[in-house]
Amino acid sequence: MLVNHIYDTTIDYGKRVNKSNRKKIGQFFTPPAVATYMANLMEHNTSTIKILDAGAGTGILAGALCERILEQSNINTVHIDLYENDENVLPVLRANMELVREVLEKNGKRFSYNIIQENFILDNSDYWNGREHREEESLYDVIISNPPYKKIGKSEPESVAMSSVIHGQPNIYFLFMALSAKLLKQNGQMIFITPRSFTSGLYFKKFREYFLNTVRLTNLHLFHSREDVFDNDKVLQEAIILKAIKTTQVTDTILISASENMYTGERFIHKVPYSTVVDIESDNLFIMIPTTRDEVQLLNMMKNWKYNLPSLGFKLKTGPVVDFRADEFLREEEVENTVPLLWSNHFSNNRITFPVPASKNPQYILNTEDSKGILLDSKDYILVKRFTSKEERKRVQCALYIAENFPYKKVGIENHLNYITKLNGEMTREEMFGLFAILNSSYVDTYYRILNGSTQVNATEMNSIPLPSLTDIIQIGEKVMDLDSITVEFCDTIIDEMFIVTRSRKRNVV
Ligand SMILES: C[S@@+](CC[C@H](N)C(=O)[O-])C[C@H]1O[C@@H](n2cnc3c(N)ncnc32)[C@H](O)[C@@H]1O
Incomplete structure (x- = not known):
């Protein structure tokens, strides 16, 4: 009242x-x-x-x-x-x-x-x-x-x-x-x-x-809908309600709940181990908010993956070509001294299709003394989109850039893309395909959504995603590298087989 x-x-x-x-x-x-x-x-x-x-x-x-x-x-x-x-x-x-x-x-x-x-x-x-x-x-x-x-x-x-x-x-x-x-x-x-x-x-x-x-933290409630929480005010943010206690005592669990908005009932309510939600041992101290039982299981499975891109000698970086700053080097057509400039519209079926007809973006960039600082050596890379729309099924969208298909010494990667590179030397084919299969799985995609509610795929988060050992990654790479098409389902199946993920979980992973 x-x-x-x-x-x-x-x-x-x-x-x-x-x-x-x-x-x-x-x-x-x-x-x-x-x-x-x-x-x-x-x-x-x-x-x-x-x-x-x-x-x-x-x-x-x-x-x-x-x-x-x-x-x-x-x-x-x-x-x-x-x-x-x-x-x-x-x-x-x-x-x-x-x-x-x-x-x-x-x-x-x-x-x-x-x-x-x-x-x-x-x-x-x-x-x-x-x-x-x-x-x-x-x-x-x-x-x-x-x-x-x-x-x-x-x-x-x-x-x-x-x-x-x-x-x-x-x-x-x-x-x-x-x-x-x-x-x-x-x-x-x-x-x-x-x-x-x-x-x-x-x-x-x-x-x-x-x-x-x-x-x-003792309680976290996540509202999935961005628009309905502050109904009169159109705040476009995923909102959470949290309760936290100032205590030195160790609390073992956090009660996590979720609902679409404040009018719909809780569609998930679950006690989750504190260490599943807050990784106190990691530098980043991310707070994970799983909102289904399957997501809790996924986090528990990935807790056993003790590596990440940097600790395995790789790194995800952001494409260095910012179009409006590099305007003088951009070309619509191939001319002398130009190399490919890759954008997300070159993604096709997890590969790079280049050039594409009637591209709305300039597809070439001059390779000159002045532009060399923003160009990369043409080596094998895994490209990852930085921006996806809310409606898209996958947040983590990858494509392989296989250098031997591109007769150029350099390549430009536009700023709306991230790329994964090996810090010392070149990625082997097995490493590239193995990493790709893991990142392309629905498991990593779900993990990313639990970690970050936004539609952006940021370098800090991607570099923190847990990965299995390099030996496991290479083993996965060997299984997929000769396939014409590597579907999400196939990537999931390989991970299931190797890491004993319960089949029941798969049904709910989007
Ligand atoms: C998001 S509103 C919430 C209002 C109310 N508690 C509610 O839940 O409906 C935040 C309130 O904080 C006030 N505010 C903003 N900055 C402030 C500050 N630095 N110190 C005190 N109040 C502040 C605003 O005027 C506003 O009324």
Whole structure:
């Protein structure tokens, strides 16, 4: 009832205020079903509770927690701090918190709240940076938040204040997460709804290091649909709800659940070993979110693959020819001193078909003294598309560039493609076909989707994908290198046979 009332005031506020202004400050509101779901994750056993709602908006998350507290007779004293620095929304927030007070007091609870009209990050930056001491009592039992989602510059004050968790492009949402982890009491819990992006990617690595060493994840819920979570606001991001506890105790499992959107029921709910979700031993500290039992099995199988491209002496790199920067070297037709320039439209049946008729892209590039820095020696490469569309069946799409089919000394690889090369010397045919068969399997494709919800195929993630030993790879290569066509199904079958994957799993792997 509190939540529904607050949501009505939110809708009303949303109608009055310019949407693009809200977007500028990262103001997207949580719908009631999500707020209630998040509040239901709270577990608290003592009689007093100190709560923080960071980026409170109209107060729906604090309201949802209070609605839950009404059901908990053990809690009798509630204090909530609410950070919100948009003065337009403050009157609504204040009115809503007065209503919360009225309802809680009517139900015999002691209630106080404090709206802090400050920038959450800057107001706590001295504490974050160790310039200020705070007693345990001033910290929080529960922090709930739908933090603002907004890219910010590295020189903006929030980024400067929290530079220790920044590597590359910062987004204010993960600064809210890191600071909240710091502001929790020991055994305190944080419940957040955020984009999924922090779970992988290089830009979030320093953040993951801090976060995963400060709190332990206990619950993750993934919304598959990008569009339906913030229904009125069209946020095109896969969203997750997470709960994490500040504890030094080892938790063995994480409860993972998933649904299409907030209106459909959970279609997967499963306790997954912590080490399957967070690979604490790897440098990248990626967070894997398997959302079917088969995906959990797949992760467990691939845990036995102890290598990756760099550790086997290979590397996936991004094509160095950026068309608009290399404009002066690009040619539509073959002329003297030109070599092939490969794009994704040269992919055909896992091979490179070159040239293609009526290409929309220039297919040749001049091989001159000035362009040699962006050209590669014409050697055998495995090419991997960097961009796929959401509708495409496969995320990891590879094609073989077999140098002997191309009578050129050099080749250009356009920037929308990645290529795999051997760091010292040349890939043998067995190595190339073996690696190709593994990367072309539905298993690696599924692994990539569990790792990264986006449609981009990034070098950091691809270089971290677990692989079997080089001996196994060569053995696979020998089995496929003489085939005319190497289907995904055939690659799967070989992996099944060699690594004893249960057949039942295959049915569900997309
Ligand atoms: C994504 S909205 C969520 C609002 C509300 N908690 C909800 O769930 O509907 C984030 C809120 O944080 C506020 N905000 C943005 N940057 C902030 C900052 N640096 N400090 C405090 N609040 C901030 C915005 O004005 C916005 O109301």
